[in-house]
Amino acid sequence: MTTKKNGQTIGFSNPPAVLGAAAVVGPKEGAGxxxxxxxxxxxxxxxxxxxxxxxxxxxVEEAVNLALAKAKVRHQDVDFFLGGDLLNQIVAxxxxxxxxxxxxxxxxxxxxxxxEALALAAVLVDGGFAVNVAxxxxxxxxxxxxxxxxPAEFGIQRPVxxxxxxxxxxAAVVGPxxxxxxxxxxxxxxxxxxxGQKDPMDLGxxxxxxxxxxxxxxxxxxxxxxxxxxxxxxxxLAAVGHPLCAELLERKGLRLDSRFVDCGLMLYDDTQEPVAxxxxxxxxxxxFAGYLFKNLEQGRFKRVLLVPTGALHSPTSCQxxxxxxxxxxxxxxxxxx
Amino acid sequence: xxxxxxxxxxxxxxxxxxSPRPAVLRNALWAFGVGGTICAVGQFFLNLALLGGLxxxxxxxxxxxxxxxxxxxxxxxxxxxxxxxxxxMGAALPITGFANSIASAAMDFRREGLLLGVGARLFTIxxxxxxxxxxxxxxVAIIRMLVAGPxxx
Numbered sequence: 001m002t003t004k005k006n007g008q009t010i011g012f013s014n015p016p017a018v019l020g021a022a023a024v025v026g027p028k029e030g031a032g033x034x035x036x037x038x039x040x041x042x043x044x045x046x047x048x049x050x051x052x053x054x055x056x057x058x059x060v061e062e063a064v065n066l067a068l069a070k071a072k073v074r075h076q077d078v079d080f081f082l083g084g085d086l087l088n089q090i091v092a093x094x095x096x097x098x099x100x101x102x103x104x105x106x107x108x109x110x111x112x113x114x115x116e117a118l119a120l121a122a123v124l125v126d127g128g129f130a131v132n133v134a135x136x137x138x139x140x141x142x143x144x145x146x147x148x149x150x151p152a153e154f155g156i157q158r159p160v161x162x163x164x165x166x167x168x169x170x171a172a173v174v175g176p177x178x179x180x181x182x183x184x185x186x187x188x189x190x191x192x193x194x195x196g197q198k199d200p201m202d203l204g205x206x207x208x209x210x211x212x213x214x215x216x217x218x219x220x221x222x223x224x225x226x227x228x229x230x231x232x233x234x235x236x237l238a239a240v241g242h243p244l245c246a247e248l249l250e251r252k253g254l255r256l257d258s259r260f261v262d263c264g265l266m267l268y269d270d271t272q273e274p275v276a277x278x279x280x281x282x283x284x285x286x287x288f289a290g291y292l293f294k295n296l297e298q299g300r301f302k303r304v305l306l307v308p309t310g311a312l313h314s315p316t317s318c319q320x321x322x323x324x325x326x327x328x329x330x331x332x333x334x335x336x337x
Numbered sequence: 338x339x340x341x342x343x344x345x346x347x348x349x350x351x352x353x354x355x356s357p358r359p360a361v362l363r364n365a366l367w368a369f370g371v372g373g374t375i376c377a378v379g380q381f382f383l384n385l386a387l388l389g390g391l392x393x394x395x396x397x398x399x400x401x402x403x404x405x406x407x408x409x410x411x412x413x414x415x416x417x418x419x420x421x422x423x424x425x426m427g428a429a430l431p432i433t434g435f436a437n438s439i440a441s442a443a444m445d446f447r448r449e450g451l452l453l454g455v456g457a458r459l460f461t462i463x464x465x466x467x468x469x470x471x472x473x474x475x476x477v478a479i480i481r482m483l484v485a486g487p488x489x490x
Binding site: 050051146150152153155156157158160161194196209247273276325 | 338339340342344345346348349351352355356357358359360364412413415417418419420421422423424425426428429434437438440441442444445446448461462
């Protein structure tokens with residue numbers, strides 16, 4: 001095996017390909033600037049189900065099935081399904097795995113889950129342990145709000161730093177090198193970084209140091225410059241965290257300039273209600289599966305660095321006065337040929 | 338890694354410098370307008386009840402009931418959370434806001450059943466208000482008794 005590991009970065013010598021990807025989103029996300037890039041836009045957030053949780057599971061199933069269809073991979077040819085969401089015991093994904101009926105690894109990396117899944121899928125494929133690996137990462141506004149914050153109809157004023165949990169799922173199928181145009185060439189696995197931030201209504205500020213840490217580490221490990229990438233996307237740092245991350249990187253001597261964007265700032269426009277931007281496992285996952293993958297496939301981007309960010313707190317840990325530990329993983333997606 | 342105290346403090350200062358400021362004046366105006374409107378509606382019903390010949394104490398109870406019904410009704414229609422988003426405490430502080438906190442919890446936890454859902458979670462938001470209102474009432478009553486003797490004396 002010729003796969004190289006340098007510091008926190010794995011470089012795949014036979015980069016696995018992303019065979020297909022699909023994004024299923026809710027009505028708010030489907031009314032945003034990226035609307036045209038999503039495969040399915042739901043008209044309402046309940047999808048005719050009995051609960052928000054059931055609706056989220058349904059969206060995961062649909063996204064995975066769609067990604068498999070696009071990748072032209074049959075269910076029986078899926079070796080593993082990797083995925084996770086924000087709910088306690090990751091029930092949205094586990095319940096979808098019950099229907100999908102393929103070997104399942106449940107993951108939790110908060111809003112960085114899609115990167116965790118992409119990294120592990122690529123490791124499994126490049127290591128020769130799997131041919132086709134399906135992955136998904138999801139969030140649903142109402143399931144997340146009631147778990148982390150307040151009931152949906154509670155009339156509370158959100159602080160300007162608060163983000164809006166996206167109702168969105170991104171799914172993909174990773175397969176053998178050479179089978180697809182878009183490939184995963186490197187992953188930088190982040191460490192858990194905690195700068196003492198405690199406000200769960202300001203997660204962007206809590207996550208920015210983790211993103212900066214992983215991005216800086218990535219450039220150090222690979223010896224590359226930011227110019228090597230057409231686009232560098234953080235996950236859901238949003239209006240507060242994204243400029244903070246850019247500033248932290250500048251202090252380390254890294255200027256990313258206008259190629260540094262944020263999935264959380266791309267999902268909604270200014271006229272839509274969320275004050276600071278979007279968040280949630282489905283935020284970076286749907287931007288990856290919708291916007292990023294298609295742009296790479298169509299050749300508009302040559303090489304991008306996707307850095308989803310996750311806040312690893314729970315309502316209990318915050319109530320007990322703990323600070324918010326965060327993680328970010330970086331994935332290099334490259335168009336071959 | 339966990340940042341050292343110095344690193345965390347320095348970062349905290351950076352966050353404070355870079356964080357957007359809330360629109361205090363606009364928020365205050367919204368709170369004043371909405372809170373005032375809710376109170377005016379309450380006053381309207383109070384005057385109506387008094388005109389109808391109810392004694393003041395009973396009229397006040399009736400108005401409280403009417404305002405609770407309005408708050409819960411607007412919650413059920415999915416309107417109150419939108420008012421609250423703009424008006425903040427202007428919508429939360431009047432009794433309609435109290436009704437909203439209970440009705441919204443009831444709606445959210447209905448799917449977990451009547452006993453462990455609605456029954457157990459109804460007061461997730463309103464609970465602390467009730468607990469500390471009762472506790473404060475008890476403390477004040479004890480002080481009053483020590484200072485002025487038992488009530489009615």
